[in-house]
Amino acid sequence: MVKEEWKGNASLVAVMINLVLSSSLAIPALKGELVEHFFYGGLVFGNIAVRIDALSGWFILLMNFTVLTSILYGKRYMSHYKNQSVSLSIHYISFIVNHFAMIGIYCLQNSFAFLCVWEIMALSSFLLIIFEHHKIQTLKAGINYLVQSHISIVFMTLGFIWVNSFTGSFDFNAITKYSSSVNPAVSFVLFLFFFVAFAIKSGFVPFHTWLPYAHPAAPAHVSGMMSGVLIKLGIYGILRILLLIKGDFLVMGYFILSISIITGVYGVILAIIQHNIKKLLAYHSIENIGIIGVGIGVGCIGLSSHNSFLTFAGFAGAMLHTLNHSLFKSLLFYVSGTIYQATHTVDIERLGGLIKKMPQTATLFLIAALAISGLPPFNGFISEFLIYSGLFKGISGGEFSATAFFISAIIGLVIIGGMAMLCFTKAFGIIFLGNERHPLPATVREPEFGKLLPKYMIATLIIFIGVFPQFIIAVVAQPVNLFMMETIVPTPPTEFLDTLQSVSMAAVLFILLSLTVLFIKKRTTKSVEIVMQLTWNCGYVAPTAKLQYTANSFVRSFRKLIYPILMMNKKEDVIKGVFPKTIHSETNPYDKLELVFIDIPLLYLKGFIGRFKFLQNGNPQFYILYGVLFIFIILTFPLLLSAIEYVIALIKQI
Numbered sequence: 044m045v046k047e048e049w050k051g052n053a054s055l056v057a058v059m060i061n062l063v064l065s066s067s068l069a070i071p072a073l074k075g076e077l078v079e080h081f082f083y084g085g086l087v088f089g090n091i092a093v094r095i096d097a098l099s100g101w102f103i104l105l106m107n108f109t110v111l112t113s114i115l116y117g118k119r120y121m122s123h124y125k126n127q128s129v130s131l132s133i134h135y136i137s138f139i140v141n142h143f144a145m146i147g148i149y150c151l152q153n154s155f156a157f158l159c160v161w162e163i164m165a166l167s168s169f170l171l172i173i174f175e176h177h178k179i180q181t182l183k184a185g186i187n188y189l190v191q192s193h194i195s196i197v198f199m200t201l202g203f204i205w206v207n208s209f210t211g212s213f214d215f216n217a218i219t220k221y222s223s224s225v226n227p228a229v230s231f232v233l234f235l236f237f238f239v240a241f242a243i244k245s246g247f248v249p250f251h252t253w254l255p256y257a258h259p260a261a262p263a264h265v266s267g268m269m270s271g272v273l274i275k276l277g278i279y280g281i282l283r284i285l286l287l288i289k290g291d292f293l294v295m296g297y298f299i300l301s302i303s304i305i306t307g308v309y310g311v312i313l314a315i316i317q318h319n320i321k322k323l324l325a326y327h328s329i330e331n332i333g334i335i336g337v338g339i340g341v342g343c344i345g346l347s348s349h350n351s352f353l354t355f356a357g358f359a360g361a362m363l364h365t366l367n368h369s370l371f372k373s374l375l376f377y378v379s380g381t382i383y384q385a386t387h388t389v390d391i392e393r394l395g396g397l398i399k400k401m402p403q404t405a406t407l408f409l410i411a412a413l414a415i416s417g418l419p420p421f422n423g424f425i426s427e428f429l430i431y432s433g434l435f436k437g438i439s440g441g442e443f444s445a446t447a448f449f450i451s452a453i454i455g456l457v458i459i460g461g462m463a464m465l466c467f468t469k470a471f472g473i474i475f476l477g478n479e480r481h482p483l484p485a486t487v488r489e490p491e492f493g494k495l496l497p498k499y500m501i502a503t504l505i506i507f508i509g510v511f512p513q514f515i516i517a518v519v520a521q522p523v524n525l526f527m528m529e530t531i532v533p534t535p536p537t538e539f540l541d542t543l544q545s546v547s548m549a550a551v552l553f554i555l556l557s558l559t560v561l562f563i564k565k566r567t568t569k570s571v572e573i574v575m576q577l578t579w580n581c582g583y584v585a586p587t588a589k590l591q592y593t594a595n596s597f598v599r600s601f602r603k604l605i606y607p608i609l610m611m612n613k614k615e616d617v618i619k620g621v622f623p624k625t626i627h628s629e630t631n632p633y634d635k636l637e638l639v640f641i642d643i644p645l646l647y648l649k650g651f652i653g654r655f656k657f658l659q660n661g662n663p664q665f666y667i668l669y670g671v672l673f674i675f676i677i678l679t680f681p682l683l684l685s686a687i688e689y690v691i692a693l694i695k696q697i
Contacts, residue, residue, distance in 0.1 A: 072097055080093045112377075164276070168269070199241075242281075244274060258324065281299075296343030303333045307331075374501040393481040418464075420546075
C-alpha cells in the first residue's frame with residue numbers, strides 16, 4: 044500500500060515511464076521511419092498490427108507533454124483531497140491506465156484490439172470525471188459521458204464490422220482495400236459511420252452535448268487533459284480514416300468544412316454567455332474543434348484538386364492547432380483550478396480583483412487568453428494563419444462552389460476570432476480586474492511553485508511557437524506528407540514563412556516597446572508622491588462593488604442580439620412596494636441542440652418504455668411465468684430454425 048503523500052509521486056513515475064517508452068518510438072516515426080510490429084492475438088484477435096507512423100508520432104508527443112503537465116499540476120491539486128484515500132487510489136490508477144490506453148489507440152491498427160483499448164480509455168476517463176462522486180451533478184455528467192462514449196463505440200464497431208464482413212480482416216489496411224473496390228458513394232457512407240464515432244469524442248456539433256458537463260465536473264488537471272488530448276483522439280481518428288479511405292475527397296472536404304464552421308461559431312456563441320469558468324472553457328473546446336475541422340476540410344479539398352499548398356496549409360494548420368489548443372486550453376483549465384481552490388467558486392459573477400492577490404496566475408491566464416484568441420505573437424495565431432492562408436489560396440484558384448465554401452469559412456473564422464476576444468475580455472476583466480464582487484476567503488494568494496511550474500512550462504512553449512514558428516512547421520510537415528503522398532517532405536514557400544515570422548516579431552517588438560514605456564514611467568514617477576482622492580461625487584455618493592460590470596451585463600447587448608437561437612432560463616424575485624427588499628435575479632443559458640437531440644428524444648423514449656410498466660408489477664408469479672417463457676423460447680428456437688431450413692430446402696427442390 045502506497046502512503047498518501049507518495050501516490051502522486053508514484054503516478055508521476057509511471058507516467059514518465061510511459062512517456063519515455065512511447066516517445067522513443069514516436070520520435071523516429073516523426074522523422075519518417077515507420078515503426079511496425081505484429082503480435083499474434085490468438086483466434087479472437089488474429090495478427091495485431093502495431094504501426095507508428097508520423098501521424099501517430101505527432102499525436103503521441105503532444106499527448107505526452109500535456110499528460111506530463113497534467114500529473115505535475117494534478118498531484119499538487121489533489122493534495123487538497125488527502126482524506127479521500129480510496130478515491131485518490133482509484134483516481135491515480137485510472138490516470139495511468141488512461142495514459143496507457145491513449146498510447147495504445149495511437150499505435151494499434153487492428154480494429155478488434157483498437158476497440159478494446161478504446162473501451163479501456165472510455166471507462167478510465169469515466170472514473171477520472173466522477174472523482175467527486177458524492178455530488179449528484181458530477182455523477183450525472185459522468186454517466187452522460189459514458190453513455191455517449193458507447194454510442195461512439197457502436198458507430199465505430201459497425202464500421203469495422205462492415206469492412207471485416209467483406210475482407211475478413213481486422214487490419215486497418217483492409218479499410219483501404221475495401222474502399223478502393225467500391226463506389227465512392229459507398230465509401231462516403233462508410234466514412235460517415237467513422238466520422239460520427241470520432242465526432243462524438245471530439246465534440247463536433249451536434250455531437251457535443253456531453254462535453255460541457257464532463258469538463259466542469261472533473262478535477263481541473265483532468266479537465267485540462269480531457270480538453271487538451273482526450274478529445275483529440277477523435278481528431279486523430281478522423282485523420283487516420285482519411286488516410287485509409289479511398290473516396291471522393293471533395294465531398295468529404297465540403298462535409299467536414301460545413302459541420303466545422305457550424306461547430307466553431309455555435310461553440311463560441313454559447314461560451315460567451317457562460318458564467319461558470321470551466322463551462323465557458325468547455326464550450327471554447329467545441330469552438331476550437333471547429334477550427335481544427337476547418338483545417339481538415341481545407342486539406343481534403345486540396346487533395347481533391349491536387350493543390351499542394353492548399354493541402355499543406357489545411358492539414359498542417361489542423362495538426363498545429365491541435366497542439367496549440369492542447370497547450371493554451373490545458374493552461375486555462377489549470378488556472379481555473381487554482382482560482383477554484385483559492386476562492387472556492389468557479390462562478391465568474393462572484394469574483395473580481397484577483398490580479399492584486401494572484402498576479403502570476405493572472406499573467407498566465409492572460410497569455411493563454413491571447414493565444415486562444417489567435418493574436419500574435421502567441422501560438423494560436425500561427426495555426427490560424429496557416430488555415431486562413433489555405434482558404435485565401437483556395438479562393439484565388441478554385442471553382443465557384445469551392446470559392447463559396449471558402450468565403451463562408453473565412454467569415455466563420457472571423458466571427459469566431461472576434462467573439463473569442465469578446466469572451467476572454469469578459470472573463471479576464473471580471474475575474475482579475477476591478478474589486479471583489481463578493482467576499483472572498485482571506486487566504487486568497489498565489490499558489491506554491493509546484494503548481495506554477497507546469498503552467499510556466501506551457502506558457503513558455505506557447506510563446507516559443509508563436510515567436511519561432513518555422514521550427515514547429517518543419518516538424519509538422521512530416522505527418523502532413525502522409526496525406527500528400529510525396530517522396531519529398533513539403534514545405535511552405537519562403538515568402539510565407541517570412542511573412543509569418545515578420546508578423547510575430549512585430550508583435551514581440553510592440554510588446555517590448557510597451558513594457559519599456561511602462562518601465563520608464565515607473566522609474567520617472569518613483570519619487571512622485573501619490574495622493575488618493577475621492578471620485579467626483581455627482582451621482583456617486585455610495586460606491587460599492589455591485590456598481591461594477593457583471594459578466595451578465597458585459598455581454599447583455601450580444602445576448603439580446605442572438606436571443607432567437609438561445610434558451611435563457613431566468614429566475615428573479617418579484618419587486619413589491621415602493622421600497623423593495625433585496626431581490627435575487629439569475630439567468631442560466633441552455634443549449635437548444637441538447638433539447639432537440641437529447642431531451643425531447645429521451646422524453647418520447649421514456650413515454651414509450653412507460654407503456655410496459657405493467658410487466659414489472661412486483662408479482663412473483665409473473666416473474667416465474669417470464670422465466671418459464673424464456674426457457675421455452677430457448678428450447679424451441681433451434682427447432683424453429685431447423686423447420687425454416689427444412690422448408691427452404693423443400694422449396695429449392697420444387
